[in-house]
Amino acid sequence: MSGSRARPWLVALGALAAGFGVLALGLAIAGYDAGLALGALWRGAFGSWYAITSATLVRAVPLVVLGLGLALAFRAGALNIGAEGQFYAGAIAATWIGAQVGGWPGGLAIGTVWIGAAIAGALWIVVPVVLRLRFGVLEVISTLLLTFVAEALVSYAVTGPLQEQSRIYPQSDPIALAARLPMLPGSRLHLGLALALALAVLLWLLFTRTAWGFRLLAAGLSPRAAEVSGRIPVRRMLGVALLWSGALAGLGGGLEITGVTYALFQNLSPGYGFTAIAVALLARLHPLGVVAAGVLFGALEAGAQGMQREAGVPAVAVYVIEAVIILVVLLTDAVARQAGERQAAAVAAASEEPA
Amino acid sequence: MSELTLILGGFLAAAVRISTPLLYAATGELLVERSGVINLGVEGAMLAGALAAALGAGLGGPWIGVLAAVLAGGAVAAVFAAVALGARADQIITGTAVTLGAIGLTGAVYRSAYGAGGPGLSLPMFAPVPIPGLAGLPVVGPALFAQPVLTYLAWLLVPAVWWFLFRSWWGLALRATGESAEAARASGVPVRRVRVTAALVAGGLAGLGGATLVLAQVGTFAEKMTAGRGFLAIAVVVLGRWHPGGVLLASLLFGAATALQYAFQAMGLGVPYQIFLMLPYLLALAALTVRIHGWRAPAGLGKRLS
Numbered sequence: 001m002s003g004s005r006a007r008p009w010l011v012a013l014g015a016l017a018a019g020f021g022v023l024a025l026g027l028a029i030a031g032y033d034a035g036l037a038l039g040a041l042w043r044g045a046f047g048s049w050y051a052i053t054s055a056t057l058v059r060a061v062p063l064v065v066l067g068l069g070l071a072l073a074f075r076a077g078a079l080n081i082g083a084e085g086q087f088y089a090g091a092i093a094a095t096w097i098g099a100q101v102g103g104w105p106g107g108l109a110i111g112t113v114w115i116g117a118a119i120a121g122a123l124w125i126v127v128p129v130v131l132r133l134r135f136g137v138l139e140v141i142s143t144l145l146l147t148f149v150a151e152a153l154v155s156y157a158v159t160g161p162l163q164e165q166s167r168i169y170p171q172s173d174p175i176a177l178a179a180r181l182p183m184l185p186g187s188r189l190h191l192g193l194a195l196a197l198a199l200a201v202l203l204w205l206l207f208t209r210t211a212w213g214f215r216l217l218a219a220g221l222s223p224r225a226a227e228v229s230g231r232i233p234v235r236r237m238l239g240v241a242l243l244w245s246g247a248l249a250g251l252g253g254g255l256e257i258t259g260v261t262y263a264l265f266q267n268l269s270p271g272y273g274f275t276a277i278a279v280a281l282l283a284r285l286h287p288l289g290v291v292a293a294g295v296l297f298g299a300l301e302a303g304a305q306g307m308q309r310e311a312g313v314p315a316v317a318v319y320v321i322e323a324v325i326i327l328v329v330l331l332t333d334a335v336a337r338q339a340g341e342r343q344a345a346a347v348a349a350a351s352e353e354p355a
Numbered sequence: 356m357s358e359l360t361l362i363l364g365g366f367l368a369a370a371v372r373i374s375t376p377l378l379y380a381a382t383g384e385l386l387v388e389r390s391g392v393i394n395l396g397v398e399g400a401m402l403a404g405a406l407a408a409a410l411g412a413g414l415g416g417p418w419i420g421v422l423a424a425v426l427a428g429g430a431v432a433a434v435f436a437a438v439a440l441g442a443r444a445d446q447i448i449t450g451t452a453v454t455l456g457a458i459g460l461t462g463a464v465y466r467s468a469y470g471a472g473g474p475g476l477s478l479p480m481f482a483p484v485p486i487p488g489l490a491g492l493p494v495v496g497p498a499l500f501a502q503p504v505l506t507y508l509a510w511l512l513v514p515a516v517w518w519f520l521f522r523s524w525w526g527l528a529l530r531a532t533g534e535s536a537e538a539a540r541a542s543g544v545p546v547r548r549v550r551v552t553a554a555l556v557a558g559g560l561a562g563l564g565g566a567t568l569v570l571a572q573v574g575t576f577a578e579k580m581t582a583g584r585g586f587l588a589i590a591v592v593v594l595g596r597w598h599p600g601g602v603l604l605a606s607l608l609f610g611a612a613t614a615l616q617y618a619f620q621a622m623g624l625g626v627p628y629q630i631f632l633m634l635p636y637l638l639a640l641a642a643l644t645v646r647i648h649g650w651r652a653p654a655g656l657g658k659r660l661s
Contacts, residue, residue: 026460026463030463030464030467031467079447081395081447081451127640131640131644134644135643135644137643137644138393138652138656138657140393140395140447140657141589141590141593141643142640144395144586144589145586145636145639145640146636146640148583148587148632148633148636149633149636149637152629152632152633153629153633155629155632156627156629156630159627159629160627274451274455275455277448277451278452278455281448313463314462314463314465314466314467316458316459316462316463316466316578317459317460317462317463318459319455319456319458319459319460319462320456320460320463321459322452322455322456323452323453323455323456323457323459324456326448326449326452326455327434327438327449327452327453327456330438330442330444330445330448330449330452331438331442331444333444334438334442334444335442337443338443
C-alpha cells in the first residue's frame with residue numbers, strides 16, 4: 001500500500017479533483033444547482049473564521065488522531081479497520097472517568113481521562129491481537145466484528161450504568177467541568193487540535209528518524225524478508241502497532257467526549273473510524289499528510305452540512321467524494337505498482353540473457 | 356394454543372425472517388471468498404439493492420424491485436471488481452470505499468427521489484405464501500412454511516450452491532482459485548474471470564438480500580437501513596466455515612440471536628437486550644478460534660493475483 005512510485009501530492013490532488021468532478025456531475029444529473037451547492041460546500045467549510053475553527057477543525061481532530069493510528073498500523077501491514085469500535089471504547093472510558101474527577105486540578109483531570117481513553121482503546125484491540133498472533137485470525141474480520149459489539153456496549157451504557165440521573169434520554173450525564181478541554185475564545189475549537197498536531201510531529205519523527213520506524217515499515221512491506229534477513233520480530237511489531245493504533249483511536253473518542261460533546265450517546269461518531277481509513281490512505285501513511293488529509297475530510301464533512309442547509313443537497317453525498325478519492329488513490333497505486341513489476345521483470349529478463 | 360407455543364412460534368418466525376437477507380448476502384460472500392477474494396463492499400451492494408428494490412417496486416411491482424435490486428448489487432460489485440480485481444488494488448480498502456460510496460449515493464438518491472418523508476407505506480410487498488399441509492403444523496408450520504416466496508428461494512439456493520461448489524467443474528475451479536491462484540492458473544483455470552464472475556454474482560445476491568429486507572420485511576427504505584448486515588454476512592460466512600450448509604445454520608443462528616431479544620421482551624425478563632445484539636458477533640469471534648479439520652478459510656483469501 002505504501003510502495004507507490006507515483007508522486008503523492010499529484011495523486012492526492014488528482015483524486016480530489018476526481019472526487020469533486022463526480023460530485024458536480026452527479027449534482028447536475030440530479031437537477032441541483034451544482035455551482036450553488038459547491039459554493040455552499042466551500043462556505044460551510046472555510047466561509048468564515050467560525051466555520052474554519054468550529055466546523056472544519058473540530059471535525060478534523062478525531063480524523064487526524066484516528067488517521068495517525070491507522071497509518072501506524074497500516075505501515076506495519078496490520079489492517080485495523082475497527083477504529084470505530086476502539087473510538088467508542090475510549091469514549092465510554094472517558095465518560096466514566098470524566099464523571100469521577102470532579103474536584104481534581106484541570107490538567108490532572110484531563111490527562112487522566114485521556115490516558116484512560118487510550119488504554120480502553122488499546123484494550124479493545126487486545127482480543128484481535130491475540131487472535132491474530134495465536135490463531136492466525138485476520139484482524140480485518142475481528143476488529144470489524146468488535147465494532148458492532150462496541151456500538152451495542154454504548155447502547156447498553158447509555159440506557160444502563162452510565163445513563164443520566166434523570167433517566168429520561170439514552171445519554172450520559174455531562175462529565176465534570178475539570179475534565180473539559182479549554183477552547184479557543186469565540187469558537188468551539190478545543191485543545192485536542194494541539195494534541196493531534198503534536199502527535200503527528202511525534203509520529204513523523206518516529207517514522208523517519210528512528211530505527212523502530214524503519215523496522216515497522218520493513219515488517220509491513222515484506223514480513224518474510226524482514227524476519228529472515230533483517231532479524232526483525234515481525235509478529236511483535238504487528239501486535240505493538242495494532243495496540244498503538246487502538247490506543248490512538250481510543251484517545252480520539254476521549255477527545256470527542258472531553259472537547260465536543262461532554263456526554264456519551266449512541267451515534268456519537270458519524271463514522272470517523274471508517275473515514276479515517278480514507279484519511280490515512282490519502283496521506284500515504286505519512287503523519288504530516290494525515291494532518292492535511294484530516295483537515296480536508298473535516299472540511300468536506302463540515303461543508304456537507306452547509307450544502308444541505310443552503311442548496312438542499314443531502315449531506316451524505318460527500319461520502320461519494322470520499323469513496324472516489326480512495327478508489328482513485330488505489331487505482332493509481334495499483335497502476336504504478338504494475339508498471340514497477342513490469343520494469344523489474346524486464347530488467348530480470350535482460351540480465352538473464354547471455355552476454 | 357398456550358402462551359409458550361405462541362412465543363416460541365413468534366420467535367421462530369422472527370428468526371427465519373431476520374435470517375433471510377443475511378442468507379442471501381452470506382451465500383454470495385461465500386462464493387466470492389471461496390474464490391480467494393474478501394469483499395467488504397457486500398454492505399454497499401446490499402444497501403444499493405435495498406434502495407433499488409424500493410424504487411423498482413414503486414414503479415412496477417415487487418418483482419421489478421427484485422430485478423432492480425440484483426442489477427444494483429451487481430453494479431456495486433462491478434466497481435469493486437474493476438478496482439480490486441481488474442487493477443489488483445487492496446481488496447479490504449476497495450471494499451470499504453465501495454461501501455462508503457454506496458452509503459453516500461443511496462442516501463442522496465433516496466432524498467432526491469422521496470424527499471424527507473420517505474416512500475411511505477405504498478410500497479407493494481411480498482405476502483407470505485403458506486405451503487398447503489406444512490403450514491398447518493403446530494409452531495413450526497407458520498414459522499417455516501408461511502413465509503414470503505423470497506425466503507423459499509433463499510433455501511433453494513443453499514443446495515444449488517452446494518452442488519455448484521462441490522459437484523461441478525466450475526465449482527472446483529472456483530475453490531482451486533481460492534486455495535492457490537498460481538496452481539489453478541497452471542492447470543488452465545481462467546483465474547481472474549472466475550474471481551470477477553464470483554464477485555458479480557455475489558453482488559447480485561447481496562442486492563437480493565437488500566430487496567428481501569425491503570420487500571419482505573420492513574416495507575420501506577431508510578438511509579443506512581442495512582445497518583451493518585453486509586458486514587454481519589461476512590461473519591456468517593466465517594461462522595458457517597465457508598460451507599453453504601454451515602452458512603444456512605449460521606444465518607439462522609444470527610437471526611435467532613436477534614429474535615431472542617424480542618422473545619425476552621415479550622416474556623418480560625429484565626435482561627439488557629444489547630447482550631443479544633452482541634451475541635452474534637461474539638459467537639463469530641469465538642468460532643474463528645476453533646479449528647475443525649477441513650473447515651477453514653480458503654488459503655489464498657485476500658491475496659492479490661500476481
